[in-house]
Amino acid sequence: MPSAEWKIPRAAQPRPEDYDFDLDRALGAVMALSSAIPPDAFTADTLGTERAGNAVLIGERGLVLTIGYLITEASTIWLTLNDGRVVGGDVLGYDPESGFGLVQALGRIDVPPLPLGSSAEVRIGDGVVVAGAGGRQRSVAARVIAKQEFAGYWEYLLEEAIFTSPPHPHWGGTALIGGSGHLLGIGSLQLQQDRGGTEENLNMIVPIDLLKPVLADMLATGAPRRAVRPWLGVYATEVDGRVVVAGLAEGGPAETAGLHVGDIVLAVAGTEVATLAELYRQVWSLGQAGVQVPLRIHRMGRVYDVAVPSTDRNRLLKRKILH
Secondary structure (H helix, E strand, O other), rough: OOOOOOOOOOHHHHHHHOOOOOOHOOOOOEEEEEEEEOOOOEEEEEEOOEEEEEEEOOOOOOEEEEHHOOOOOEEEEEEEEEOOOOEEEEEEEEEOOOOOOEEEEEOOOOOOOOOOHHHHHOOOOOOOOOOOOOOOHHHEEEEEEEEEEEOOOOOOOOOEEEEEEEEEEOOOOOOEEEOHHHHHHHEEEEEEEEOOOOOOOEEEEEEHHHHHHHOHHHHOOOOOOOOOEEEEEEEEEEEEEEEEEEEEEEHHHHHHHHHOOOOOEEEEEEEEEHHHHHHHHHHHHOOOOOOOEEEEEOOOOEEEEEEOOOOOHHHOOOOOOOO
């Protein structure tokens, strides 16, 4: 958790005169979020039992949006407003495909919500604000430097993520605010990218347009009403044009089926894969959670065929959703 005294360097902070909207009003919708997770929760070992980041008010009645990993399996949530007030919160919903999480504030939040914008209209080179809780001193004046596919090692894929620079140092749940003062996305990660032979730190932002088709479902039932993708419990990476198993979820389908760390995944159901995106798309194309996933792997000079009985990852999670 960052120190209470930390600040973004002044040169990197947004200045009100550079924007055609009320910057301080928009930043007022961004708050700090902290959560507590039971020690026996499925994600406790990987994501921790105490999590902290940011969140943004998007509805008049205390509807708050954040990045889902901050609230997955949370038993307690606290929201800290910029005036120092603290209110409790409950999980309203989580969408593992986008990564968005919704929280219902349990006390009054007397600030205007941030209206949703259109991430489809974001262009490379656009000036944006990556906003953290605490106003201008904890927000970054940034630019969009890329819109492209992103594949995460945890069986996660975005067709077109937004990448910004300079990065916000406490990126989780930050609000990407565009030139009109609307919310364009939610901060998820900090990454390094090789640009011209030098490593550049970037923030990866989940586009807000992914929320719009599923928001009503998440408010009604806690999750989108759609077929659940098969989950293998594989943490994978790309090495020299190959997909390599870097880790396995304890007790997950892949570990149970006999996959090992270091295995190279050659093919899924007879179709060769060389990237994480190819692996995920091929697995997901086989059907819903529960489908058998045939993998061909290379291990220590030998090739094996392994059938992995996929599952719905959500069934492994502790759920405390307010409905």
